[in-house]
Amino acid sequence: MTVQPDAPPSTAVIPVIHRHELIIIGGGLAGLRAAYEAVSSGINVAVISKVHPLRSHSVAAQGGINAALGNADTTTHDSWEAHAFDTVKGSDYLADQDAVATMCREAPAAVVELEHMGTVFSRDDAGHIAQRPFGGAGYPRTCYAADRTGHNLLHTLYQQVTVKGVTFYEEYFVTSLVTAGGACAGCTALCIQDGTIVGFLAKATLLATGGFGRIYERSTNALINTGDGLHLALEAAAPLKDMEFVQFHPTSLYGTNILITEGARGEGAVLLNKNGERFMKNYAPGAMELAPRDVVARAIETEIREGRGFPGGFVHLDLTSLGEPLINDRLPGIRQIAIDFAGIDPVTTPVPVQPAQHYSMGGIDVDVSGRTPLPGLFAAGECACVSVHGANRLGGNSLLDTLVFGKITAETIIGDLPDLDPGGASVIEKAVVEEGNRIISLFHRGSGDNMYQIRDTLKKTMMDHFGVYRDGPSMDAGLIEILSLRDRCQQAGVPLMQTPYNLPLVHFLEITGMVRIAETVARCAIARNESRGSHARKDYPLRDDDHFLHHSLLVPDGDGTLKVRTSPVSLGMFPVKERVY
């Protein structure tokens, strides 16, 4: 229905309802990999995205994708089991080991498949896919396309999917999931281009909306990463899992926080403090700069806090010893980024870097098949938590996660479809009318509180209270602030204006969700009285397997309050040990 602020809601207008067997919300790698699988099996698939799929954040992934191809083997041989061990150790033993085994076993096939679809991976001298060392990995296991791996994978999959007949709804912002009879029956969405609310009726709904990095002031994420899918799931009473585990990438460009790939360190770049000291020797003498991200991020944060960083709060990532030819060959993108956005050429000058939010290990609770507890609703990629990353993700495992679980989840959906029945369209039509009325009420709130001030306060709150280091009293104060922001959202309004490309309306819907997601991060973080992986508490500096070797499960109660419960970790393949690098 058309959302005209001045017109009364009209019952005469028949809502537009699009019907598909499977709707995929999100057009990044997980969504497109799932779309490819589903459409290949003859299913009627639609991809709904608030941006053109090629603008999805997957496109920004730089360093690579892990697979035990063994192309860089010398005297010892890489294996999927070794990859699984590194992943589980990197997760601080919180990843589900059966899920990790699945991911690592499927990795070589997933990479080769994309190569066969046309992805141009960088090659070694023998003509095989080149593999570089990455943090926390026992072998050079990370396949790459220079430092534009996500770009190359996403464009390849986009090409494949468009010729197969997937329907794209570009620039549609999904505003709610619709449930009927205890199952997901589809969604409502704002068509950004004309301002109408439309409905989607589907047997299966797959959330593949990526992460929520933009709730933090400093983030490597695209501006669009506002956690919309997690908010949709939560509003539909689907649980979230392990929300306290937020990855800070050690090396974001000082100023804009654009990512500088771990591949730079994989190729030999070193980290230096203001005294020119290679400080990683004090934190991870074995792995040095190639310790996992949580370890390196804490090291940099500590150097800065203890006065050994540069004024403003950064350290140096020094690539100058790599030489111009290697940088041009393997890291051309980050050279361009440093020149464009910091006016610095890494060939001659160290790059100023600082930790910034980068990835969400937590997400929508799914099993290893991609099912959420809500029938008809599935999730894959960064918005989902299987969990294969546990308390800390290894670099190179997120692209892998999207491809492997995008495919597996689509296979699950293909199998489940005959048993899924969304019912008739009337429930969707009703939801479209309700959503239209809700949005009209936003226009009628008047100017109210300023949503951008709410957002900026949220970002600062998350940085200050739920950053690299955390402690109980600070987090309690942070949660109180978040709750007050939640109340302020109720007062904020959306200015009246023409309906096409109404950015404030989209921003308002995003910000409302961001505040809610922030609350889930806060509640899970406060409940975990230990330090594990990315969750580093000053007041509980040690890991506590006796009390906290479990997932956090955040379940919305009927009245909207959030309760933190737990669920068991799947162990068995590797014994839980101390984590030393």
Added chain:
Amino acid sequence: MKFRVFRYTQGDDAPHYDVFETCGVPGMSVLAALTTIQEQQDPGLSFRSSCRGAVCGACAMLINKVPRLACRSQVTGLTDKKNLVHLSPYPALEVTTLWDPATEVLVEPLPHLPLLKDLVVDMTAFFDFLQSVDPVFHPREPLPGKEFHMEPDAVRKLERFTNCVLCGACFGACPVNSRNPKYPGPAALATLYRFHIDPREHDPGSRILAADTESGWWACEFHTNCTRVCPKGVPPAFAIGRARNELKQKRPGPPTRDLGDDGPSDISR
């Protein structure tokens, strides 16, 4: 710094320009300035953005009469000599409003595409042209059990073209696209060339035939605006020159008319 911004809403008799003033900080991008203006001065201002790091291609627009990514364009550097880009003329580059380059940044939508709202254009035609060249890999069969063997040098040649982010800057910079509604444009042709030179293709060297038409490879006039404006260093004009040279070697001349000079055979950056 002042920003003179193109404004248009469907139903308007004609577009107009609004002038905004925002305090520029060193290193501020045009995208950051537009964001500040939208959040603090005029919530109704519409534009696209996503990655803010020059990798997603969402924010191509005409900035100081050059198609650029707004996120990659530093406000303070726009008037530096090294950032000046000289382009072959086409209508969108003509004077559309009076502005002072010394004190103002002129921000207009990407040319050659239908206007939707302010700086947002309808990219459908751009992506339809891309689809028209069948932009998908057709591998040699049977597929090898593992990855295809590829020489690193072949990868380097391909990378020049796979780096394209499909932002449309080249399309908005092409004088031919300004008047020939059948011309697929530089990005689509560069993408086609990328598959043509892929040694893993089932029939390598045959793909260029798909655009061996008057409005395909042969419509290019080698203004090379495309290569000059590409934010990722992709050289479409080079690809087009190569494709035409190859076709000429296969048979004596273009399909339906003789264009004479094919321009330089190597106009890489």
